[in-house]
Amino acid sequence: MLTFALRRLMTAIPTLLFISLVLFMVLELSPGDPLADMPLTIPPEVREKIRLAMGLGEPWYIRYVLWLNNFFVTEPMYWIDGTFGTDLADGRQRILSYQTRSPVFDTIGERIPQTLKVVGTGMIIGICLAVPIGVISAYRQYSWFDQIGTFISMIGFSVPTFVTGVVLIVIFSVWIPNDSAFWLPTVYDTGLKVTSWDTFVAQVRQMILPSAVLALYYAAQISRYMRSSMLDNLSQDYVRTARAKGMSEKVVVLIHVLRNSMIPVVTVIALMIPGVFTGAIITETIFKVNGIGQQLLLSLQGNDAPMVLTITFIFAVLIVTFNLIADILYGLLDPRIRYD
Amino acid sequence: MPDRAHPVLQVQDLKTVFKTRGGEVHAVNHVSFSLQPGELLGVVGESGSGKSVTMMSLLGLLPSPPAMNKGGKVLFQGKDLLKISPNELRKIRGGEIGFIFQDPMTSLNPVFTVGYQIMEPLRRHMGMSKEQARKRAQDLLELVGIPDAGQRLKDFPHQFSGGMRQRVMIAIALTCDPKVLIADEPTTALDVTIQAQILELVKDLRQKLGMAIVWITHDLGVVAGIADRVMVMYGGQVVEMSPVKEVFSKPLHPYTQALLQTIPSLRGPREARLRTIDGQPPILRAEPTACPFMSRCRHAIARCGIENPKRRELSPGHDVACHRAEELIAEAAHV
Amino acid sequence: MTDSINTAKAAAAAASYRPPRNQWWDVWDQFRTHKGAMFGMCVFVLLIALVALGPWLWDVSATQTNMRMRNKPMSWEFPLGTDQLGRDILARVIAGGKTTLAVGLTAMCLSITLGATIGICAGFFRRADNILMRVTDLFLALPLLPLLLLMVMLFREPLVQSFGPELGIFLLIVTAIAMTSWMNTARIVRGEVLTIKEREFVLAARSIGTPARRIILRHILPSVLSPVMVAATLGIANAVITESALSFLGLGFPPDFPTWGRLLQDGMPYINLYPSRVLWPALALSSLVLSVNYIGDGLRDALDPRIRGR
Amino acid sequence: ERGADGHVNVLYWQAPSLMNPYLSGGTKELEVASPVIEPLARFSPTGEMIPHLAEEIPTLDNGGFAADLKSITWKLKKDVKWNDGSDFTADDVVFTWQYCTHPEGGCAQLSKFHGVEKVEAVDAHTVKVSFAEPKPYPYATFSGPMQPILQKKQFENCLGTAAPTCTEQNFKPIGTGPFKVVDFKTNDVVQYEANPYFREADKPAFATMTIKGGGDPEAAARAVLETGEFDYAWNAMVAPEVLAQMTAAGKGKAVVSFGTLVERIMTNMTNPSSQLPEGERATVKHPHPFMTNPAVRKALSMAIDRELLVEVGYGETGKPTCDFVPAPEAYAANNTSCLKQDIEGANALLEEAGYVKGADGIRAKDGVRLSILYQTSTNAVRQDFQSMIKDWWAEIGVETELKNVAGAVYFGSDPGSPDTLVKFYADVEMYANNFDGTDPAAYLADFTCEKVPGPDTGWQGPNYNRICSEDYDAMINELNRTADPAARQALAKKINNWLTVDNNHIIPLVHRGAVAVHGNSLGGVILNSVDASIWNVKDWHRVK
Amino acid sequence: MSEQRPVTAQKPLVEVNGLKMYFPIHAGVLRRHVGDVKAVDDVSFTIYEGETLGLVGESGCGKSTCGRAVLRLYDPTAGSIRIDGQEIGTLSQSQLRPKRPLMQMVFQDPQASLNARMSVAAIISEPLDEHTKMSRDEKLARVYELMDAVGLNRDFANRYPHEFSGGQRQRIGIARALALNPKFIVCDEPIAALDVSIQAQVVNLLEDLQEKLGLTYLFISHDLSMVRHICDRVAVMYLGRIVELASRDTLYDAPLHPYTEALLSAVPEADPDAIGGKQRIILQGDVPSPANPPKGCNFCTRCPKVMEICKTVKPALKEHQPGHFAACHLLEDGTAARQ
Numbered sequence A: 001m002l003t004f005a006l007r008r009l010m011t012a013i014p015t016l017l018f019i020s021l022v023l024f025m026v027l028e029l030s031p032g033d034p035l036a037d038m039p040l041t042i043p044p045e046v047r048e049k050i051r052l053a054m055g056l057g058e059p060w061y062i063r064y065v066l067w068l069n070n071f072f073v074t075e076p077m078y079w080i081d082g083t084f085g086t087d088l089a090d091g092r093q094r095i096l097s098y099q100t101r102s103p104v105f106d107t108i109g110e111r112i113p114q115t116l117k118v119v120g121t122g123m124i125i126g127i128c129l130a131v132p133i134g135v136i137s138a139y140r141q142y143s144w145f146d147q148i149g150t151f152i153s154m155i156g157f158s159v160p161t162f163v164t165g166v167v168l169i170v171i172f173s174v175w176i177p178n179d180s181a182f183w184l185p186t187v188y189d190t191g192l193k194v195t196s197w198d199t200f201v202a203q204v205r206q207m208i209l210p211s212a213v214l215a216l217y218y219a220a221q222i223s224r225y226m227r228s229s230m231l232d233n234l235s236q237d238y239v240r241t242a243r244a245k246g247m248s249e250k251v252v253v254l255i256h257v258l259r260n261s262m263i264p265v266v267t268v269i270a271l272m273i274p275g276v277f278t279g280a281i282i283t284e285t286i287f288k289v290n291g292i293g294q295q296l297l298l299s300l301q302g303n304d305a306p307m308v309l310t311i312t313f314i315f316a317v318l319i320v321t322f323n324l325i326a327d328i329l330y331g332l333l334d335p336r337i338r339y340d
Numbered sequence B: 001m002p003d004r005a006h007p008v009l010q011v012q013d014l015k016t017v018f019k020t021r022g023g024e025v026h027a028v029n030h031v032s033f034s035l036q037p038g039e040l041l042g043v044v045g046e047s048g049s050g051k052s053v054t055m056m057s058l059l060g061l062l063p064s065p066p067a068m069n070k071g072g073k074v075l076f077q078g079k080d081l082l083k084i085s086p087n088e089l090r091k092i093r094g095g096e097i098g099f100i101f102q103d104p105m106t107s108l109n110p111v112f113t114v115g116y117q118i119m120e121p122l123r124r125h126m127g128m129s130k131e132q133a134r135k136r137a138q139d140l141l142e143l144v145g146i147p148d149a150g151q152r153l154k155d156f157p158h159q160f161s162g163g164m165r166q167r168v169m170i171a172i173a174l175t176c177d178p179k180v181l182i183a184d185e186p187t188t189a190l191d192v193t194i195q196a197q198i199l200e201l202v203k204d205l206r207q208k209l210g211m212a213i214v215w216i217t218h219d220l221g222v223v224a225g226i227a228d229r230v231m232v233m234y235g236g237q238v239v240e241m242s243p244v245k246e247v248f249s250k251p252l253h254p255y256t257q258a259l260l261q262t263i264p265s266l267r268g269p270r271e272a273r274l275r276t277i278d279g280q281p282p283i284l285r286a287e288p289t290a291c292p293f294m295s296r297c298r299h300a301i302a303r304c305g306i307e308n309p310k311r312r313e314l315s316p317g318h319d320v321a322c323h324r325a326e327e328l329i330a331e332a333a334h335v
Numbered sequence C: 001m002t003d004s005i006n007t008a009k010a011a012a013a014a015a016s017y018r019p020p021r022n023q024w025w026d027v028w029d030q031f032r033t034h035k036g037a038m039f040g041m042c043v044f045v046l047l048i049a050l051v052a053l054g055p056w057l058w059d060v061s062a063t064q065t066n067m068r069m070r071n072k073p074m075s076w077e078f079p080l081g082t083d084q085l086g087r088d089i090l091a092r093v094i095a096g097g098k099t100t101l102a103v104g105l106t107a108m109c110l111s112i113t114l115g116a117t118i119g120i121c122a123g124f125f126r127r128a129d130n131i132l133m134r135v136t137d138l139f140l141a142l143p144l145l146p147l148l149l150l151m152v153m154l155f156r157e158p159l160v161q162s163f164g165p166e167l168g169i170f171l172l173i174v175t176a177i178a179m180t181s182w183m184n185t186a187r188i189v190r191g192e193v194l195t196i197k198e199r200e201f202v203l204a205a206r207s208i209g210t211p212a213r214r215i216i217l218r219h220i221l222p223s224v225l226s227p228v229m230v231a232a233t234l235g236i237a238n239a240v241i242t243e244s245a246l247s248f249l250g251l252g253f254p255p256d257f258p259t260w261g262r263l264l265q266d267g268m269p270y271i272n273l274y275p276s277r278v279l280w281p282a283l284a285l286s287s288l289v290l291s292v293n294y295i296g297d298g299l300r301d302a303l304d305p306r307i308r309g310r
Numbered sequence D: 001e002r003g004a005d006g007h008v009n010v011l012y013w014q015a016p017s018l019m020n021p022y023l024s025g026g027t028k029e030l031e032v033a034s035p036v037i038e039p040l041a042r043f044s045p046t047g048e049m050i051p052h053l054a055e056e057i058p059t060l061d062n063g064g065f066a067a068d069l070k071s072i073t074w075k076l077k078k079d080v081k082w083n084d085g086s087d088f089t090a091d092d093v094v095f096t097w098q099y100c101t102h103p104e105g106g107c108a109q110l111s112k113f114h115g116v117e118k119v120e121a122v123d124a125h126t127v128k129v130s131f132a133e134p135k136p137y138p139y140a141t142f143s144g145p146m147q148p149i150l151q152k153k154q155f156e157n158c159l160g161t162a163a164p165t166c167t168e169q170n171f172k173p174i175g176t177g178p179f180k181v182v183d184f185k186t187n188d189v190v191q192y193e194a195n196p197y198f199r200e201a202d203k204p205a206f207a208t209m210t211i212k213g214g215g216d217p218e219a220a221a222r223a224v225l226e227t228g229e230f231d232y233a234w235n236a237m238v239a240p241e242v243l244a245q246m247t248a249a250g251k252g253k254a255v256v257s258f259g260t261l262v263e264r265i266m267t268n269m270t271n272p273s274s275q276l277p278e279g280e281r282a283t284v285k286h287p288h289p290f291m292t293n294p295a296v297r298k299a300l301s302m303a304i305d306r307e308l309l310v311e312v313g314y315g316e317t318g319k320p321t322c323d324f325v326p327a328p329e330a331y332a333a334n335n336t337s338c339l340k341q342d343i344e345g346a347n348a349l350l351e352e353a354g355y356v357k358g359a360d361g362i363r364a365k366d367g368v369r370l371s372i373l374y375q376t377s378t379n380a381v382r383q384d385f386q387s388m389i390k391d392w393w394a395e396i397g398v399e400t401e402l403k404n405v406a407g408a409v410y411f412g413s414d415p416g417s418p419d420t421l422v423k424f425y426a427d428v429e430m431y432a433n434n435f436d437g438t439d440p441a442a443y444l445a446d447f448t449c450e451k452v453p454g455p456d457t458g459w460q461g462p463n464y465n466r467i468c469s470e471d472y473d474a475m476i477n478e479l480n481r482t483a484d485p486a487a488r489q490a491l492a493k494k495i496n497n498w499l500t501v502d503n504n505h506i507i508p509l510v511h512r513g514a515v516a517v518h519g520n521s522l523g524g525v526i527l528n529s530v531d532a533s534i535w536n537v538k539d540w541h542r543v544k
Numbered sequence E: 001m002s003e004q005r006p007v008t009a010q011k012p013l014v015e016v017n018g019l020k021m022y023f024p025i026h027a028g029v030l031r032r033h034v035g036d037v038k039a040v041d042d043v044s045f046t047i048y049e050g051e052t053l054g055l056v057g058e059s060g061c062g063k064s065t066c067g068r069a070v071l072r073l074y075d076p077t078a079g080s081i082r083i084d085g086q087e088i089g090t091l092s093q094s095q096l097r098p099k100r101p102l103m104q105m106v107f108q109d110p111q112a113s114l115n116a117r118m119s120v121a122a123i124i125s126e127p128l129d130e131h132t133k134m135s136r137d138e139k140l141a142r143v144y145e146l147m148d149a150v151g152l153n154r155d156f157a158n159r160y161p162h163e164f165s166g167g168q169r170q171r172i173g174i175a176r177a178l179a180l181n182p183k184f185i186v187c188d189e190p191i192a193a194l195d196v197s198i199q200a201q202v203v204n205l206l207e208d209l210q211e212k213l214g215l216t217y218l219f220i221s222h223d224l225s226m227v228r229h230i231c232d233r234v235a236v237m238y239l240g241r242i243v244e245l246a247s248r249d250t251l252y253d254a255p256l257h258p259y260t261e262a263l264l265s266a267v268p269e270a271d272p273d274a275i276g277g278k279q280r281i282i283l284q285g286d287v288p289s290p291a292n293p294p295k296g297c298n299f300c301t302r303c304p305k306v307m308e309i310c311k312t313v314k315p316a317l318k319e320h321q322p323g324h325f326a327a328c329h330l331l332e333d334g335t336a337a338r339q
């Protein structure tokens, strides 16, 4: 197992380098101008100056190598400095965003907590809903519960989040009067610090809508996987063995079958997790959660190549890592799988 | 010899039907038999003759739907297993009646350790503590002849060979000292040397623990080796029931006779050609009104097509379901 | 009794020289008995009919603005009302359906073809596995938007020139969506192929001397259809939504080209005022996805003779 | 009384990325910086100058503006303190000039210092700005939201290439305004609190302020008008009927202010055909096959019903216009000739020009079909406009193909992209532009021959139409030489008319106002579209 | 069927010499080759035209691997395989393709070896599609012919494998193997998955076909009684090696190797009278892993008659009596294994 992981990690490094190059080239070649946001009144020669100041004057390969160096050398130094109070970095140039002119890692670090909170909650709720729904749908296949579950999950999948999100806003924030206890905020207050019970309640309340939208989306997908996996396992011989041992239905389904059915589902979930980090672009935008997804969208719209490159590259690292984790999880959950 | 007056398990008129998209399948039709304490009953019959379904419906192990119980009684310790509550039934399953399934490769849960799977009924039925259960599980593994039992409890099923897995299945079936053990083709998937090991083991255990065993198999050789009595099934019915010696020396039902002739022998003269039973086993779309073996029977007469023969006792402990049993005996004697 | 057996035998004998017919007939026969699938099929055919025949049945322009008839509610004249420019919503839904269905179905087909091909190659040829899966990782990591911008920049003009604005952009969008959505299919298919190729019937085919490509076509492909079906269902929804996101970003069809995704988006600002503007395209979209899902279910069952028998 | 009214919540659906207007020319950055850092003078909504850090506005009359038009002297207020407690001096003003004009700094407001030769501190509270040449309009420098004064002490080490690395400074500039930044989260939220050193003792009324960014216009308007979570939302550009419905909820209202922003259609004088080799496409080498014909341009303009466009797209927040320079009043030509849609007239005009309808209803002359590619950025209202205009043009026998391009590409100037505004690979294009609301000279001067973009200029240059007319160039020259206000105004109107009603190079559509919505409990809001929209935030207060 | 053909008089069809089939084991971060599963380890045998060679042994001893390697479904590690005088051990897969019609295989699990999604006609005509250029009708005619030959009703051509009983399924597999008129068929436990009463049908069918078409079989099985019935000569494998090879009667009546003895004694007899007569030899323990076979004789860990030498020296397969090969140290000095 360990050697498997090590081996995969070793192949991951060239893969990631290659991915970073491709990402860089895509961003480099795609049209779009970090200065597009600036008013048309700014004359061209000024634009040119600004562009030079952004470092866009260098040829692409130098910028790429610079970026690599920054990503793998300078930024970790800053991180170490920040954690241990050392002074390795010594004021070296960091990866700066075109838009904010600030280190992209500061921005990312600022935003990850929100994304983790909101999207993570959405996903956890989604999983918590999906697992029982999937289990019951499979256990009572073709029952009304199953049919309705299918229907809802298809709706949940086919209606885009920009619709469900706004519908929820209209219901919970517009129709329900402000002074009602059921009224929910539509704008995520990122400055809110949880220090007391009241702020905690406020935090929970502002997370309800975005998380609900995401939960619906995730639950719709995961419950499908859960259901089919359960169906596969319910007809296995070992289920009969468990029954013959005199185990109650609860034990049979929730211990024997569920454990086996979770194996593929857990890996599917593991592969979804990188998505938590990139955040949910649309949902975050609708509810103004300052997560990574929203940042990515803004940076894309602003053609902020360093930010986009860094975020997507981190995403690539996560994808590769979670691919590996999914494989390892598979091996851990399923004792039959051995990597050697 | 077992005590015939007080059977541990008595099955009367059991009938099981499957509801499928293509219509009903009458898999088990009015099967009756009884099992004496300490006795080993061999069950033989063609594939699809209802051996497994019969045994599984005793304990309600068939998934329902599609399976449906359509009458009959299963008396065990004075209770009808078909009527009692699911809770009581659960206590009996695993607690009083052990079950070993056909395929050792898939019948164990792949993601739990063997130890967990053996200990599970101990903890749930007998309320043992973890330590006690482990101790007992280890004893059981030793009993079924797995070396280094203490260590192997921590292993997963896939780490065992087929024969060992089957032994684990036996250990699971034995956890709560069952009165009855039902073994559904426990050795079919194994090769001869391992099969021999398991047969020895079962003989041993039976002597040590004194339980009654139902042993389903295709292999008449196995039956000859270990059974006390033999039940021959065909088309969801019991067609013959007899002490083991008589089945081989004096088979009464034409099916049993044909069956015995199909197997080549390891010793003795080698036939030029194997005998076969021509034709197909019946698909039981409805309750048979005729003898199900009729279409393949050399001795069939008109009556066989109209009336499904009842099982009759021809000699002590030897019953058969054939209209022409007596005639055929006479004929055979004549020849 | 014997009589009936005999007649049955005679009937069997008579039928015995019936030449083997195309297996797809069997599939269809089974498909017809699947209630959900037939329901899905009906909805699907209805949608197709609506889109194909709609322009004849409802002969109203989808893009003609009519300033006197703005924001009208449902009426006989405008069965689904009109939008803020007085365009007839029914006509727009019909016209949008044409594009959406075409884009959704083609992109989905392309995406699952690509995904299945790569998945099969990765699963079947061990040597290709690592590299193909890494390519899959690469595509998973690629940010959609810059990639699309790039594709649009590079290919819009040449395509529009050679195929005209409609077909050109259609091709562009369809490939763009397919290019960025095949990865999941590939992953799932690969997993499936890895298990199937160890099955004995594949070995049997090899012992016959069937070359790899025909083993794939004849044996592997049909067996991985079931996960592909699921991917297809999800793929349609995904394609339609991506398309709407593309037009939202100005990367999609020209603005006077309604699609369901675009109608949905256009309706969003008015959701509180005229909820039906969101409702109709959403309904159309959901019924499309739902019907494809049920068809997929049915097809999966129908393609598997083991289930078919029952 | 300062800080008595607690907290105010402001929503900007475009999130600010930093607080230093010199590093980002974006409006959102100017806006959020405006409560903190101030220029010497601001403009009122009507375009008058109001001294902020300056004692008074230097003019020719009071001698602040030298008679040779080559220098201007600003007197600074004496009691002004930075919000860290230090004194504001002329050094800071000089520093700001140095900061922006540093050759490696990439300052976005560099053009505002165009022609500035020197900025010097005469004494601690007097600044003299000298120009290389006579400057008829000298106020472009240090007034308006784009050139607030930075604190020298804070930015001293941020000159040139160091400018972008000064994150702390760029995120939390020290200023003289009514508020100071407490926390800045890029692209998300800014937290302010009242500046304790603010020169007006009783202001601002709010102790704290939050400006939250992100979302879309509908959501922003909804958060103020429907859910009531916010007090003020900027640029709430939503469909008129949606705005009407939202205000009907009674929680707040919309306010409008008209600046100089005009939504217009530009016509391409060169041939954008993709048949032409790359590098010659849309260059002066190949004149446009029909757009060069004034009759065609005029017909296109006549066919448009601007009233209806306003009704559908902007409602109260837009006005139909025929002018390129609709404001300030002194410069506005106030043409009305185009306001009435005249399809018949347009048809007749085209007929007369020799364009006759073919079998498909499309006019053509000498085999040249009136078929137009019409591009704009992606935006709901613009797409509605496109649809409507396409219909009208169809009525005069002009075929239109619509194209919309993502804003990030369209407004960018990537020379590699074929879809930019400046490349103009289309026959007409639509967008909105404005000038800072005080002097239109530079804005009008965009269409001289030398400003035609093309491959030789790296596709730079504001003359997107590729107009190249001696008459026009002559007029611009004259304007640049004229200092007398009345003459300037007359000349500006003439140029405006030349571009629009006379030649229809530019087809103005809508004079767009800025819209903001605010809750009923927020008082003191005066919207300004010439300066920062929240320019008077110090006067905001809670209505009891 | 003629009893006991004179073995020597015939022409060898399949000659296998020193066949080795190792599955490499890779381990470590660098996937270094650390060892092999020696599934087949130096096996040699000859099959004469028209005869049936039985290959018996415990599960996992390498029977299937051996059969598959002979047909070049695996690329053997070493050794030569000559079929009909032609060396095929070293041909590439594409060179091998034209040779495929010569040699075919019948698989253990008729369910698994038939593609459940193909109709019977499609399954049987697959080899025809691959190797002949018949028209559709010709193919159909050939399919019917084959179905007749294996005793399948022509009406079944449209059906799918799951609609058949095990015996019938195995017939489909046999028909497929016969489609190209092969000379040599490897039957890999063709009856193991079948019901006793059906086993007989299939075995009879194989015998009939052999008689009619002059086929040569390599019959892999662990059912010793069936092997006795159908085979002319029998090879016994243990852990990748042949331990004994002799004509059927010799082997069953006078086995030389202790493993063969144990194997034979383990077979349950369907004859209650025979039970008492013979003492069963129950082997203890499990088969060692082929990845790590014992140093000496492979059987030494379980052999009831193990000697010191067995643990260090691998015994070679030697001809102890004419046509009777065995690999056992007990036989080295001429002493028979049986006391």
Ligand SMILES: Nc1ncnc2c1ncn2[C@@H]1O[C@H](COP(=O)(O)OP(=O)(O)OP(=O)(O)O)[C@@H](O)[C@H]1O
Pocket (backbone or CB within 6 Å): B018, B020, B025, B027, B045, B046, B047, B048, B049, B050, B051, B052, B053, B054, B066
């Ligand atoms: N789930 C089911 N649905 C429909 N029919 C079934 C089902 N399970 C079993 N049957 C039918 O019941 C009959 C008896 O099956 P059973 O498994 O008892 O046979 P068996 O004697 O155990 O055969 P084998 O020796 O192959 O195990 C068969 O005809 C089978 O087709």
Ligand SMILES: Nc1ncnc2c1ncn2[C@@H]1O[C@H](COP(=O)(O)OP(=O)(O)OP(=O)(O)O)[C@@H](O)[C@H]1O
Pocket (backbone or CB within 6 Å): E023, E037, E038, E039, E057, E058, E059, E060, E061, E062, E063, E064, E065, E066, E222, E290
């Ligand atoms: N592809 C493979 N890779 C690695 N090891 C293999 C492979 N195929 C077979 N083996 C190993 O080779 C040995 C022989 O396997 P084989 O299938 O030939 O046994 P067998 O005698 O046919 O057994 P059975 O009677 O169970 O079919 C086994 O230990 C098996 O684990």
Ligand SMILES: [Mg+2]
Pocket (backbone or CB within 6 Å): B051, B052, B053, B102, B184
């Ligand atoms: Mg069974």
Ligand SMILES: [Mg+2]
Pocket (backbone or CB within 6 Å): E063, E064, E065, E108, E188, E189
């Ligand atoms: Mg095998």
